[in-house]
Amino acid sequence: MTDLAPPLGRRLRWTFTDGLTLVGRELGRLRHDPGELVAALIFPAVMVVLFGYVFGSAIQVPDGGDYREYLMPGLFAMVTFAAVMGVMTRMAADASRGVMDRFRSMPMARLAVPFGQTGADLLTGLLMLAIMVGAGLLVGWQPHRGLIPTAQAFLLMVVLRYALSWVGVYVGLAVKNDQVADAMVPLFLPFTMLSNAFVPTDGMPGWLRFLADWNPVSALTAAARELFGNPGAPSGNLAWPLAHPVTAVLLWSAALLVIFVPLSLRAYTRGGR
Amino acid sequence: MADPVVFAEGLHKSFGDTHALRGLDLSVPRGTVCGVLGPNGAGKTTAVRILATLSDPDAGHARIAGYDVVREAGQVRARIGLAGQHAAVDEKLTGRGNLRMFGRLSHLSRREAHRRADELLERFGLMDAADRQVTGYSGGMRRRLDLITSLILRPEVLFLDEPTTGLDPRSRGEIWDSVRELVADGTTVLLTTQYLDEADQLADDIAVVDHGQVIATGTPDELKATIGDRLDVVLEDPAALPPAATVLTALAGTDPTMTGADRLSVALPGGGFRLADIVRELDRAGVAAADVGLRRPTLDEVFLRLTDRKEPV
Numbered sequence: 141m142t143d144l145a146p147p148l149g150r151r152l153r154w155t156f157t158d159g160l161t162l163v164g165r166e167l168g169r170l171r172h173d174p175g176e177l178v179a180a181l182i183f184p185a186v187m188v189v190l191f192g193y194v195f196g197s198a199i200q201v202p203d204g205g206d207y208r209e210y211l212m213p214g215l216f217a218m219v220t221f222a223a224v225m226g227v228m229t230r231m232a233a234d235a236s237r238g239v240m241d242r243f244r245s246m247p248m249a250r251l252a253v254p255f256g257q258t259g260a261d262l263l264t265g266l267l268m269l270a271i272m273v274g275a276g277l278l279v280g281w282q283p284h285r286g287l288i289p290t291a292q293a294f295l296l297m298v299v300l301r302y303a304l305s306w307v308g309v310y311v312g313l314a315v316k317n318d319q320v321a322d323a324m325v326p327l328f329l330p331f332t333m334l335s336n337a338f339v340p341t342d343g344m345p346g347w348l349r350f351l352a353d354w355n356p357v358s359a360l361t362a363a364a365r366e367l368f369g370n371p372g373a374p375s376g377n378l379a380w381p382l383a384h385p386v387t388a389v390l391l392w393s394a395a396l397l398v399i400f401v402p403l404s405l406r407a408y409t410r411g412g413r
Numbered sequence: 414m415a416d417p418v419v420f421a422e423g424l425h426k427s428f429g430d431t432h433a434l435r436g437l438d439l440s441v442p443r444g445t446v447c448g449v450l451g452p453n454g455a456g457k458t459t460a461v462r463i464l465a466t467l468s469d470p471d472a473g474h475a476r477i478a479g480y481d482v483v484r485e486a487g488q489v490r491a492r493i494g495l496a497g498q499h500a501a502v503d504e505k506l507t508g509r510g511n512l513r514m515f516g517r518l519s520h521l522s523r524r525e526a527h528r529r530a531d532e533l534l535e536r537f538g539l540m541d542a543a544d545r546q547v548t549g550y551s552g553g554m555r556r557r558l559d560l561i562t563s564l565i566l567r568p569e570v571l572f573l574d575e576p577t578t579g580l581d582p583r584s585r586g587e588i589w590d591s592v593r594e595l596v597a598d599g600t601t602v603l604l605t606t607q608y609l610d611e612a613d614q615l616a617d618d619i620a621v622v623d624h625g626q627v628i629a630t631g632t633p634d635e636l637k638a639t640i641g642d643r644l645d646v647v648l649e650d651p652a653a654l655p656p657a658a659t660v661l662t663a664l665a666g667t668d669p670t671m672t673g674a675d676r677l678s679v680a681l682p683g684g685g686f687r688l689a690d691i692v693r694e695l696d697r698a699g700v701a702a703a704d705v706g707l708r709r710p711t712l713d714e715v716f717l718r719l720t721d722r723k724e725p726v
Contacts, residue, residue, distance in 0.1 A: 154520065161517045168514075169505040172546055238499030242562070245465045247490040248518045 155249040162256025163263065170264070180268055184275040187215055191338055192279055202340050205371020212281040213364035214337025217357045219268050220297045223305040225328045227261050231312025232321030254404050258305040265301045269294070284369030293367035296389045300360055303396035310400045313407040336382070337361045340374065353379035359388035416479065418443040418570055418601045419464060423473035426459050433459040435625035436473065441618070446592070446602040448616030450609065452720055456625040457605040461574045464603070465495045478569050494563030494571045498578055500555035502547055508558050509534060509543040512565065519566050533561040537591055553584025560591055571595060573604045577611060589614055609712035623720045636715045641681045644691065647704040651675045657700045664694065
C-alpha cells in the first residue's frame with residue numbers, strides 16, 4: 141500500500157482513541173439496555189443454584205470436598221468462555237446491519253474495531269466475573285491459599301478471556317450474519333460442559349475424556365482449583381494440560397492469540413473485498 | 414468543465430462465477446446528482462462499494478476528488494459519506510449517541526462532535542427524537558439518521574445506495590427533501606435506485622446500468638427522447654378503429670397497439686410532432702376522436718426498453 145498514511149505516532153493514537161470510543165459505545169449500550177445487565181446478574185444465580193444444589197446434591201467430589209467449592213472454579217471458567225459468544229454476536233450484528241461497512245468507509249483507525257470490541261468485552265467480562273464471585277461467596281465458596289495465588293487465578297481468567305474474545309472476533313466476521321451467529325450461541329453449553337468444570341473427567345468414555353481433558357475450559361478450571369485451594373485436584377494418570385494447568389492456560393492463550401489476531405485483522409481489513 | 418469528482422473507468426469485479434461488473438465507466442461532475450439506475454443484480458451496489466473503498470476492483474480504476482480508491486483509500490474516506498440500504502447505526506444507542514460516536518470516530522474533538530450532532534439533528538428534524546433509542550424509531554427516521562450520520566464530515570461526495578427502498582411515500586419524500594438540501598450546499602451525490610421516479614425527481618444525470626455496464630447515460634429528458642413521445646387516441650366510435658389505425662401507422666411508421674376497445678397507442682419516432690397536425694390528419698380521414706394525447710414517455714418505459722433482458726455478452 142502506498143496510501144498517503146499519517147505518521148505512525150498519530151495512527152497509534154487514533155487506534156487507541158477510536159478503540160476507547162468503541163469501548164464507550166458498549167458501555168453506553170449497557171446503560172440504555174439494563175435488561176442485559178439484569179440477565180448478566182441472573183445467569184450466575186441460576187447456574188449456582190442449578191449446579192450447586194440441583195445436580196450437586198447427587199455428585200461426589202473425588203477427594204470428598206464440598207461440591208460448591210468444587211463447582212465455582214468451573215463456573216468462572218464458563219463465564220470466561222462466554223467471551224467467544226458475546227464478541228461473536230456483536231461482530232456479526234455489526235457486519236450484517238451495515239455498521240461494519242460504515243466503519244470501514246470512515247477515516248478511522250483500521251484496527252480500532254477489533255481492538256475496541258475485545259477491550260470492551262474485557263470490561264464486561266470483569267463485571268460478569270465480579271458478579272459470579274459474589275454469587276460464589278454467598279454459597280460458601282472461598283479461596284484458601286491467600287492473596288497472591290487468588291490474584292493469579294483471576295489473572296489467568298482475564299488472559300484466557302482476552303484470547304478467547306479474538307476467536308469471537310474472527311468467527312463473527314466470518315459468519316457476517318447475526319442470525320447465524322445467534323444460532324451458534326447454544327453451542328456454548330456443550331462446549332463448556334465437555335470439561336472438568338462440573339464433574340471429574342475420569343468417568344467419561346475414553347474419547348470423550350480426551351476431548352474434555354484438552355478443552356481449555358478444563359485447564360482453566362484445574363488451574364483455578366489449584367490456585368484457590370478448592371477441592372477436586374485431579375490425581376493419578378493425568379493428561380498433560382491437567383497436570384500443568386497454569387502453563388496449559390498460558391499456552392492456550394498464546395496459541396489462540398497467535399492464530400486469531402492475524403486472522404481477525406485480515407478478515408476485518410479485507411472485509412467484503 | 415472541471416474534472417469530474419467521481420470518475421471510474423473499466424471497472425471489473427467478479428465474485429466466483431458471477432461477473433458483477435464488466436467494464437463500468439462513470440463520470441460525475443462536481444455538485445450534481447448522478448442517478449445510477451438498474452434492475453436488481455445489475456451491479457449498482459458493487460460499483461458503489463468499490464467507489465466507497467469497501468471493495469477493490471479486479472481491473473480498472475476509480476478516483477474520488479482525484480484520489481485513487483485503492484492506493485489512496487485513506488484520502489478518499491476523508492471525503493466521502495455512505496448511506497446504504499441498511500440503517501447502519503447502533504440500534505441500542507440514541508440518535509444523538511450515534512452521531513456523537515461516529516463524530517468521535519471521524520476524529521472530531523469531543524466538543525466538535527457534540528456540536529455537529531446537535532446541528533445535524535436540528536437541521537434534519539430529528540431533534541425531538543434525539544434522546545430516544547434508535548430501536549423505537551420508525552423506518553423513515555432510521556434512514557434519515559443513517560443519512561445524516563454520513564454527513565458528519567461534510568463529505569464532498571455522498572453515496573446513497575437505494576436510500577428509500579422499503580419506505581412509505583411520506584418518508585421517501587422526506588429523504589428526497591434532505592438530499593435536495595445537500596445538493597444546494599454543493600455536495601455531489603451518487604444515488605443508486607430502482608425507483609425511476611426517484612431518479613426523475615433528484616438526478617441531473619442518469620446512468621442506466623445492466624449486466625455490470627453502463628448502457629445509457631443522459632439527463633432524464635434526453636433518455637426519454639431516445640424512445641420518442643407516445644401518442645394515445647381514444648375514439649368516439651370503436652367502428653372507426655381501422656381508419657384511425659391507418660392514420661397512426663402513416664404518422665409513426667409502425668403499427669399502433671390497441672390499448673382498449675376504443676383506443677390506440679403508438680410510439681412516435683423522434684420529436685417534431687404537433688398535436689394540432691395529428692388532430693387534423695385524423696379529421697381528414699373522418700375519424701372522430703374523443704381524446705388525443707401526446708405525452709413524454711415515463712422513465713419506466715425508457716428503463717424497460719433499455720434493460721430489456723438480452724443475453725449477457
